[in-house]
Amino acid sequence: MSDIKTEAPSRGEMLKRLRETHAVSVERTQVLFRAQKQMQQAICQFIRETPKTVPEIAAEIGKPSHEVLWFVASLKKYGIVVEAGMCGDYPLYQRAKEAQA
Amino acid sequence: MDNLHVDTLVVGGGIAGMQAALDLADQGFQVALVEREPSIGGKMITLSKVFPTLDCCSCITTPKMSAVAHHPNIHLLTYCELQSIEETGSGFHAAIVQKPRYVDARKCTGCRECEYACPVTVPSPFDRGLGAYRAIRVPFSTAVPQKAVLDMENCILCGKCEKECPAGAVDFTQQPEPFEIETTTIIAASGFELTPLNAKKEYGGGKLRNVVDPLMMERFLAPTGPYGRVLRPGDGKEPTSIAYVQCAGSRDQTLGVEYCSRVCCMYAVKQAMLISGALPMADITIYYMDIRTFGKGYEQFYQNAKAMGVEFVRGKVAAIREDGEQNPVIKVELTEEGRIVERTFDLVILSLGMTPAPGSNGTTSTSLSASLGLPLGTDKFIAIPAPNANPCASARPGIFVTGTAMGPMDIVDSIVTASSAASAASAYIREHQKEAVYA
Ligand SMILES: Cc1cc2nc3c(=O)[nH]c(=O)nc-3n(C[C@H](O)[C@H](O)[C@H](O)COP(=O)(O)OP(=O)(O)OC[C@H]3O[C@@H](n4cnc5c(N)ncnc54)[C@H](O)[C@@H]3O)c2cc1C
Numbered sequence: 001m002s003d004i005k006t007e008a009p010s011r012g013e014m015l016k017r018l019r020e021t022h023a024v025s026v027e028r029t030q031v032l033f034r035a036q037k038q039m040q041q042a043i044c045q046f047i048r049e050t051p052k053t054v055p056e057i058a059a060e061i062g063k064p065s066h067e068v069l070w071f072v073a074s075l076k077k078y079g080i081v082v083e084a085g086m087c088g089d090y091p092l093y094q095r096a097k098e099a100q101a
Numbered sequence: 102m103d104n105l106h107v108d109t110l111v112v113g114g115g116i117a118g119m120q121a122a123l124d125l126a127d128q129g130f131q132v133a134l135v136e137r138e139p140s141i142g143g144k145m146i147t148l149s150k151v152f153p154t155l156d157c158c159s160c161i162t163t164p165k166m167s168a169v170a171h172h173p174n175i176h177l178l179t180y181c182e183l184q185s186i187e188e189t190g191s192g193f194h195a196a197i198v199q200k201p202r203y204v205d206a207r208k209c210t211g212c213r214e215c216e217y218a219c220p221v222t223v224p225s226p227f228d229r230g231l232g233a234y235r236a237i238r239v240p241f242s243t244a245v246p247q248k249a250v251l252d253m254e255n256c257i258l259c260g261k262c263e264k265e266c267p268a269g270a271v272d273f274t275q276q277p278e279p280f281e282i283e284t285t286t287i288i289a290a291s292g293f294e295l296t297p298l299n300a301k302k303e304y305g306g307g308k309l310r311n312v313v314d315p316l317m318m319e320r321f322l323a324p325t326g327p328y329g330r331v332l333r334p335g336d337g338k339e340p341t342s343i344a345y346v347q348c349a350g351s352r353d354q355t356l357g358v359e360y361c362s363r364v365c366c367m368y369a370v371k372q373a374m375l376i377s378g379a380l381p382m383a384d385i386t387i388y389y390m391d392i393r394t395f396g397k398g399y400e401q402f403y404q405n406a407k408a409m410g411v412e413f414v415r416g417k418v419a420a421i422r423e424d425g426e427q428n429p430v431i432k433v434e435l436t437e438e439g440r441i442v443e444r445t446f447d448l449v450i451l452s453l454g455m456t457p458a459p460g461s462n463g464t465t466s467t468s469l470s471a472s473l474g475l476p477l478g479t480d481k482f483i484a485i486p487a488p489n490a491n492p493c494a495s496a497r498p499g500i501f502v503t504g505t506a507m508g509p510m511d512i513v514d515s516i517v518t519a520s521s522a523a524s525a526a527s528a529y530i531r532e533h534q535k536e537a538v539y540a
């Protein structure tokens with residue numbers, strides 16, 4: 001048995017190691033994150049003044065409607081977007097700030 | 102992580118594993134419950150309401166989850182992977198790894214400040230990918246434990262969560278931590294998975310946005326679901342015509358699933374009734390070969406659905422395609438009339454069957470049955486050699502099986518087999534203790 005004690009790596013060292021070992025996933029996620037940010041901004045911009053349905057948002061920003069719905073659902077979950085009535089069979093969505101104003 | 106010495110190791114924290122753990126712990130036995138996900142609850146906590154009573158599922162499951170977490174005789178070990186099991190003279194030796202949460206569970210209060218601060222949004226498996234959460238999150242609102250977990254594969258290491266956490270709980274220095282459990286008995290409660298949505302090319306091969314699996318429908322019907330209401334995932338339309346395709350993943354040789362999954366008829370009938378409540382104007386049609394209402398009160402439940410106006414049509418669905426407006430078009434052979442017709446719906450649910458939990462089909466190294474050295478039945482679920490004499494005893498003395506780890510079953514039967522496995526384990530432990538005293 002050796003008596004030598006190995007010191008636990010510091011937080012800084014661990015972060016450096018994580019950045020190295022997860023370089024590929026960090027880079028992939030950064031690309032994804034930038035695309036997500038653009039999409040979220042485009043959606044929020046379009047529904048700032050007037051509530052819109054998912055197909056209306058999809059047509060405006062040129063993205064598939066299922067993707068738009070996924071983003072709208074996530075923005076709604078985190079309180080950034082709210083439901084604002086119905087238009088036929090489709091719920092309308094609006095930016096939370098403007099809807100509450 | 103300290104090593105443990107217990108009477109029973111329960112693997113899997115769904116309803117079956119939780120019930121078995123509670124039954125044994127209430128009798129004074131020491132139990133370790135190992136769950137690979139960050140929360141216990143299994144599939145049941147994702148359901149909306151349960152047949153045949155239509156009770157709120159969360160209202161039944163959450164108190165059980167909480168009882169497990171607070172029981173003085175249960176060591177709850179979430180986000181842990183069982184690595185290997187070895188037989189010792191007096192029982193079993195299990196090697197387990199605690200996966201890093203990158204959050205100090207002792208400090209975390211579940212406040213979700215980190216989750217709100219995190220900029221990366223990822224699909225949530227709790228909502229079958231149709232809802233979202235962040236790279237760091239409390240897995241769902243009723244998760245037990247209410248602790249955050251950071252998903253390193255989707256993290257950009259921006260440090261926002263660490264900065265926002267009021268408890269200083271985010272911990273990037275965490276590493277996988279191996280530990281060991283000595284136990285007299287084991288209860289396998291690893292549960293089930295649905296047959297894949299993309300298994301049948303004739304039904305769109307998983308590519309049709311408005312053809313969904315039944316657990317997705319459970320989430321649409323749950324108040325905490327991804328949309329907070331029933332919408333179709335293709336474009337957010339509230340559906341007005343909905344179809345169920347029965348036996349879409351069971352009794353099908355081409356899928357290698359020749360058995361009946363038992364619960365599909367009942368969950369389809371249940372969901373149809375719940376949809377009638379949520380969307381009173383919707384037309385709901387169930388295409389079936391035969392309806393199997395096997396349990397107490399189940400036939401009456403089916404008759405109630407018929408009386409509510411749910412349309413039951415005997416027919417074999419040959420194919421599903423999509424029209425230009427993302428509407429699924431079903432081609433069905435009406436077996437009683439001998440005709441083939443096409444009908445268009447807003448939303449179609451494939452009543453998929455049950456297969457063993459991933460990894461338990463004996464093909465991978467992470468297989469629970471392989472780590473436990475348990476033979477499988479022809480259906481690939483864990484074999485029960487003498488089902489009439491010992492309905493929960495596996496082929497290895499001291500290892501018992503419960504719930505859907507042994508085959509398709511509903512919640513009632515999962516609970517019955519859990520209590521049965523706990524009772525068999527308890528008798529085995531007492532016998533063992535006696536032998537140890539007289540040895
Ligand atoms: C759409 C749908 C609706 C349903 N509705 C109803 C209903 O209304 N009423 C009813 O009675 N039944 C219903 N059922 C059936 C019900 O879901 C099951 O009977 C029940 O959930 C089975 O519980 P379980 O504990 O056996 O499995 P699971 O719920 O699958 O739990 C297994 C647990 O073990 C964990 N696990 C797996 N492998 C390992 C491992 N190697 N190490 C550690 N942990 C592991 C899993 O993560 C999981 O938490 C429904 C099923 C479906 C598909």
Ligand code: SF4
Pocket residue numbers: 204208209210211212213214215216239248249265266267268269270271
């Ligand atoms: S890690 Fe911190 S911020 Fe996140 S839930 Fe726990 S205590 Fe709250």
Ligand code: SF4
Pocket residue numbers: 218219220221236237251252255256257258259260261262263
């Ligand atoms: S460090 Fe990772 S988990 Fe934390 S906020 Fe940034 S992306 Fe999210």
